[in-house]
Amino acid sequence: MKNVVKLKSKYTGCMLGAAIGDALGKQNEGLARKDILNRGRITDYGKAPAGCPGEKLREGQYTDDTEQMLVLARSLIECRGFEVSDFSGRLSAWGKDALNDPLRKSLIGPASASAIVRLNSGMTWEYSGSDIPSCGSAMRVAPIGLFYKDPDDIEFKAAISSVPTHNSKGAIAGAVAVAVGAGCALSDMDCGGIIKEACSRASNYDVDLSKKIKFSYGKRDYEPDEVFSEIGTSYLVYETVPSAFYCFSRHFDEPENAILEAVNAGGDTDSIACITGALCGALHGATSFPEGWIRGLENGKMIEEVADMLFEISLSRR
Numbered sequence: 001m002k003n004v005v006k007l008k009s010k011y012t013g014c015m016l017g018a019a020i021g022d023a024l025g026k027q028n029e030g031l032a033r034k035d036i037l038n039r040g041r042i043t044d045y046g047k048a049p050a051g052c053p054g055e056k057l058r059e060g061q062y063t064d065d066t067e068q069m070l071v072l073a074r075s076l077i078e079c080r081g082f083e084v085s086d087f088s089g090r091l092s093a094w095g096k097d098a099l100n101d102p103l104r105k106s107l108i109g110p111a112s113a114s115a116i117v118r119l120n121s122g123m124t125w126e127y128s129g130s131d132i133p134s135c136g137s138a139m140r141v142a143p144i145g146l147f148y149k150d151p152d153d154i155e156f157k158a159a160i161s162s163v164p165t166h167n168s169k170g171a172i173a174g175a176v177a178v179a180v181g182a183g184c185a186l187s188d189m190d191c192g193g194i195i196k197e198a199c200s201r202a203s204n205y206d207v208d209l210s211k212k213i214k215f216s217y218g219k220r221d222y223e224p225d226e227v228f229s230e231i232g233t234s235y236l237v238y239e240t241v242p243s244a245f246y247c248f249s250r251h252f253d254e255p256e257n258a259i260l261e262a263v264n265a266g267g268d269t270d271s272i273a274c275i276t277g278a279l280c281g282a283l284h285g286a287t288s289f290p291e292g293w294i295r296g297l298e299n300g301k302m303i304e305e306v307a308d309m310l311f312e313i314s315l316s317r318r
């Protein structure tokens with residue numbers, strides 16, 4: 001029974017961690033690291049400065065990263081597993097709505113935006129994906145790592161989940177790495193073991209991304225100024241995903257510090273922190289985050305309910 005309670009908290013932690021990282025990180029989205037450090041490190045919720053994509057969002061409000069993750073989680077719940085046609089349908093409906101909303105339109109990346117337009121024009125999911133190697137499928141994918149226990153299932157479903165919007169080998173490998181990483185964190189593997197499995201699975205799609213994640217792990221004891229400038233922090237999957245694994249590895253036992261490292265990394269900070277938060281939450285559970293972060297998160301209760309439903313439905317598979 002104790003193990004079931006712990007596992008449930010890890011589901012909640014993974015989804016809350018992603019949303020918390022996203023809501024904190026949106027305050028620095030698109031800013032250079034040196035400008036962030038000059039303004040003062042972000043350690044709590046607030047509004048994004050003028051000029052940032054999320055400037056119109058409220059304190060504690062998350063961005064498209066978490067919205068897409070919720071679309072995926074709800075599809076998994078409704079279909080009792082991953083069905084790509086259901087997921088694509090939900091994503092195109094969500095995207096149509098988001099692209100028509102002046103508040104949220106600027107948050108959506110170029111690959112997702114073009115794919116949403118194609119899906120809504122009637123193109124099927126096999127053909128709608130963009131070949132831009134950005135991180136949009138990696139940032140939303142964690143629920144697949146929660147739902148499936150068998151690593152082969154996690155790898156395959158994560159890969160397919162990328163295709164409707166992100167059809168490049170790098171983006172697919174990024175989604176696989178993050179989903180496998182979340183699944184391994186759920187199983188309490190040690191840091192080296194998590195990285196090894198994530199890299200091994202990602203290398204089935206893109207050896208370069210796999211090598212870069214391994215490189216970022218090797219840099220975990222090096223200073224962030226040096227590492228972020230070496231790895232990069234742009235929206236490209238080759239930068240966001242290795243940077244997130246660096247933050248996660250560097251502060252493996254300190255989820256709060258891992259998320260803050262990501263939030264202040266520079267560049268695509270909402271996505272880097274979203275991925276870092278998902279990995280940390282899957283490892284440490286929901287109670288590992290500061291209470292104020294959970295209380296101040298918009299729709300936190302709803303996210304917990306979705307995580308609980310995902311837990312209930314997937315429990316029979318465990």
Ligand SMILES: [Mg+2]
Nearest residue numbers: 063064065270
């Ligand atoms: Mg975003």
